Amino acid sequence: MQNVPEEWRRGRDESGGDGTYVKDGKTLVDSECSSEEMKGECKKRKNGGEEVESLMMELTRLVQKTVRESSWWERRGLDCSILAAAFLCLPPAFLLLASTHLLWFSVGVLLMGVAHAILTIKGTHLASHGALSESQAWGKFWAVFFIEICGSFSARAGVQGHIKMHHAHTNVIGLGDSSVWKVPFLPRIVYLFIAPLAVPIITPLVALGYLKGHSLAHVVQTVLMVTLGLYSQYWLLINVSGFNSPVSALLCMLICRAMFSVPYIHVNIFQHIGLPMFSPTSRPKRIYQMTHGVLNLPRNPVLDWLFGHSLINCHVEHHLFPFLSDNMCLKVKPIVSKYLTEKQLPYQEDSYLSRLRIFFHKYQDLMVFAPPITELVGVQ
Numbered sequence: 001m002q003n004v005p006e007e008w009r010r011g012r013d014e015s016g017g018d019g020t021y022v023k024d025g026k027t028l029v030d031s032e033c034s035s036e037e038m039k040g041e042c043k044k045r046k047n048g049g050e051e052v053e054s055l056m057m058e059l060t061r062l063v064q065k066t067v068r069e070s071s072w073w074e075r076r077g078l079d080c081s082i083l084a085a086a087f088l089c090l091p092p093a094f095l096l097l098a099s100t101h102l103l104w105f106s107v108g109v110l111l112m113g114v115a116h117a118i119l120t121i122k123g124t125h126l127a128s129h130g131a132l133s134e135s136q137a138w139g140k141f142w143a144v145f146f147i148e149i150c151g152s153f154s155a156r157a158g159v160q161g162h163i164k165m166h167h168a169h170t171n172v173i174g175l176g177d178s179s180v181w182k183v184p185f186l187p188r189i190v191y192l193f194i195a196p197l198a199v200p201i202i203t204p205l206v207a208l209g210y211l212k213g214h215s216l217a218h219v220v221q222t223v224l225m226v227t228l229g230l231y232s233q234y235w236l237l238i239n240v241s242g243f244n245s246p247v248s249a250l251l252c253m254l255i256c257r258a259m260f261s262v263p264y265i266h267v268n269i270f271q272h273i274g275l276p277m278f279s280p281t282s283r284p285k286r287i288y289q290m291t292h293g294v295l296n297l298p299r300n301p302v303l304d305w306l307f308g309h310s311l312i313n314c315h316v317e318h319h320l321f322p323f324l325s326d327n328m329c330l331k332v333k334p335i336v337s338k339y340l341t342e343k344q345l346p347y348q349e350d351s352y353l354s355r356l357r358i359f360f361h362k363y364q365d366l367m368v369f370a371p372p373i374t375e376l377v378g379v380q
Helices: 036-042 055-068 072-096 102-128 136-150 155-167 188-210 216-239 246-258 261-270 286-293 303-307 315-320 326-342 352-361 363-368
Strands: 020-023 026-029 045-047 050-052
Touching: 055 286, 055 315, 055 326, 072 102, 072 326, 102 136, 102 155, 102 246, 102 303, 136 155, 136 216, 155 188, 155 216, 188 216, 188 246, 188 261, 188 352, 188 363, 216 246, 261 303, 261 352, 286 315, 315 326, 352 363
Parallel strands: none
Antiparallel strands: 020 026, 045 050
């Protein structure tokens, strides 16, 4: 194996800063470019009398221009309206669940499952990145609302694990390598198609585990918010939908909450595991790390709406510019793909079924054994 060339390397700053982002048309640079890592990304280098920008800074400038020229509706409004529509689906869903006709009852279950998926996957993801509001105060509010009340998880643990670990250290062994999704003792059939159905039960239990070591006030707040979300749905099923027994209400909750948990688990493993992995001591610079370690799935009329573009067909764009909303990731997708192609950098895409076949046939290598470290050898 060859080592990563020096010009590809990031600095050894382990503070978690992960480069340059665009938010609402402004370039955000960690630590005011004070670290050695970001000095290399921020300042221009002289080469034969010409100023040559780093690739990440050049791409950031192109994306930044598009964001500045976009309206509020494009930056946030469309995604907020999708979340609002999901909330508006809940009253008719509870009413339909009161029907004695199987068809209308089934429509109610489907409607509630769709609404729950949008709120707990798309909503929690956007809220964790602060993509729903420019205000930090509102950002914190939406994070607690979507992650804890709707998603039954700890907002602080969610942001820590997703933003500060997964995004800051994407595909870095022992940090952001997606190993949290691995359950090596489960057979492939169970893991890929059966175990995900238990996600609604496992999620609040895992959240409780993350509360160890936190202040009493934070523990109480998280437990109250998670309980509020779960009990609210249970109470409405009993008192509005007319369920006669607690068991039937809880079973309905499980069905609705687990409806899209299988593709949810698939998406989380398909787009990172099996791609190049890096050592914490020899990671490449951000743009190389993300282009090699992230994969896009194709457009999907169901998953695009339920999970959001940033989790499906714009995952590369999302990892390069994580503060962009789903709609803005879709808008800058042609810019990013064209730029990476011109610079002869990978722009990885694969179909859902293709990834499923790979994980099914190579389950032991991908989900049981430790992944090998990839050492890049340079751009030709």
